[in-house]
Amino acid sequence: MRLILIVAILCGFCNETYGKDSLDIDKKLRSLNKPALKTIKSEDGDVIDCIDIYTQHAFDHPALRNHKIQMNPSVEFDTKKTTIPNNGSSKPITSQIWSKSGTCPVGTIPVRRVNREDIMRASSPSHFGRKTHHRYNFLDNALQHKANFNLTAERIREPGSNNRSEAMIVALGFNYLGAQSDINIWNPPGVRAGDYSSAQISLIGGISNSFENIEAGWMVNPSVFGDSRTRLFASWTKDAYTSTGCINLLCSGFVQTTTKFALGAAIEPVSIARGDQFVIAVSMYLDPNSGNWWLTCGNNVMGYWPGTLFNGLKHSATAVQWGGEVYSPNGIMKKPHTKTPMGSGNWASSLWKRACFHTNLRIKDFSMQVKYPQYLGEYVDEHNCYSTQLHRDTYMSEPRFFFGGPGQNPLCP
Numbered sequence: 001m002r003l004i005l006i007v008a009i010l011c012g013f014c015n016e017t018y019g020k021d022s023l024d025i026d027k028k029l030r031s032l033n034k035p036a037l038k039t040i041k042s043e044d045g046d047v048i049d050c051i052d053i054y055t056q057h058a059f060d061h062p063a064l065r066n067h068k069i070q071m072n073p074s075v076e077f078d079t080k081k082t083t084i085p086n087n088g089s090s091k092p093i094t095s096q097i098w099s100k101s102g103t104c105p106v107g108t109i110p111v112r113r114v115n116r117e118d119i120m121r122a123s124s125p126s127h128f129g130r131k132t133h134h135r136y137n138f139l140d141n142a143l144q145h146k147a148n149f150n151l152t153a154e155r156i157r158e159p160g161s162n163n164r165s166e167a168m169i170v171a172l173g174f175n176y177l178g179a180q181s182d183i184n185i186w187n188p189p190g191v192r193a194g195d196y197s198s199a200q201i202s203l204i205g206g207i208s209n210s211f212e213n214i215e216a217g218w219m220v221n222p223s224v225f226g227d228s229r230t231r232l233f234a235s236w237t238k239d240a241y242t243s244t245g246c247i248n249l250l251c252s253g254f255v256q257t258t259t260k261f262a263l264g265a266a267i268e269p270v271s272i273a274r275g276d277q278f279v280i281a282v283s284m285y286l287d288p289n290s291g292n293w294w295l296t297c298g299n300n301v302m303g304y305w306p307g308t309l310f311n312g313l314k315h316s317a318t319a320v321q322w323g324g325e326v327y328s329p330n331g332i333m334k335k336p337h338t339k340t341p342m343g344s345g346n347w348a349s350s351l352w353k354r355a356c357f358h359t360n361l362r363i364k365d366f367s368m369q370v371k372y373p374q375y376l377g378e379y380v381d382e383h384n385c386y387s388t389q390l391h392r393d394t395y396m397s398e399p400r401f402f403f404g405g406p407g408q409n410p411l412c413p
Contacts, residue, residue: 171373181359182359188345199217
């Protein structure tokens with residue numbers, strides 16, 4: 001009799017817990033999957049909902065309840081690229097896989113549908129699509145010693161997280177109103193479940209432990225997307241990912257305006273070692289008239305992060321980063337190290353057609369000129385696991401910033 005009572009109590013507890021989790025997941029799904037005016041089933045298995053632009057998740061944010069959509073930026077970034085070609089060329093990505101199966105009508109935006117299984121892979125519905133807390137130790141020094149980049153570079157090598165490993169090149173010393181690069185697209189093999197691998201450009205402001213950040217590029221993230229495809233992503237935070245921000249449209253914040261690209265949708269084709277190389281052009285820039293930060297991918301204006309989301313970033317960024325990142329909850333800065341690769345999975349020294357790269361690095365500061373950064377510093381959190389190399393094929397050619405690595409290897413056990 002006592003055994004039956006214990007079993008009944010345990011079953012009741014489990015049902016109550018499961019019921020609450022299920023309700024939380026249902027609530028999350030309702031907030032993310034808005035009513036569709038048209039649905040597109042992509043050949044890669046994704047479902048793209050064309051939703052009314054005025055009902056998108058961004059407007060669930062308290063700061064955006066009475067927000068008026070800005071349909072187009074009042075200024076352009078004025079993209080400038082080298083007129084001197086590199087040895088070898090890359091092909092730009094201008095569309096996504098889902099667009100082969102249909103288009104979204106004017107007045108709607110394409111949103112990748114989230115399913116129950118996606119959310120169940122997260123530690124909780126509230127953590128779905130969110131990054132973990134991070135810090136950039138160099139930010140405090142950069143604010144105090146803007147003219148002394150060497151001093152800042154000494155601090156830049158201090159790792160900011162025990163679950164995130166970065167290989168970056170960073171611009172400091174000015175206030176930045178925008179940045180761009182062409183990001184080489186790969187599908188790094190063997191990204192572990194629970195990990196992610198990404199390549200991105202980031203604009204950062206604020207102080208080390210509560211920085212503000214916007215970033216965009218590509219990522220492979222099995223936990224969020226349920227597969228190992230290379231996908232377009234963007235993310236933001238106003239408190240170093242402590243409690244705000246997320247990737248793509250998985251929380252309220254980013255206002256999408258385009259009908260052509262969907263954040264979180266797959267990107268193809270990807271680069272092949274010793275074969276064709278593909279890139280996506282990414283730029284982020286501040287609209288001085290609205291205070292909004294605009295995002296452009298593949299020459300397509302995606303939308304913007306409203307200035308009202310931020311404090312310091314309302315006016316400018318204090319650092320720009322280009323490079324790659326690997327996240328692993330249990331395999332960074334410890335043994336055994338994760339086997340999740342960064343970039344192409346090859347070392348930066350492999351160079352063209354083997355290593356992942358950024359090229360056409362440009363910034364815009366208060367001179368209002370789009371230009372190559374004056375001061376750049378490279379850093380790697382774990383130099384035996386991942387690497388960087390800024391390289392020119394010739395003295396006059398456009399530099400490429402190569403980055404990446406295999407993760408666990410004999411030097412990184």
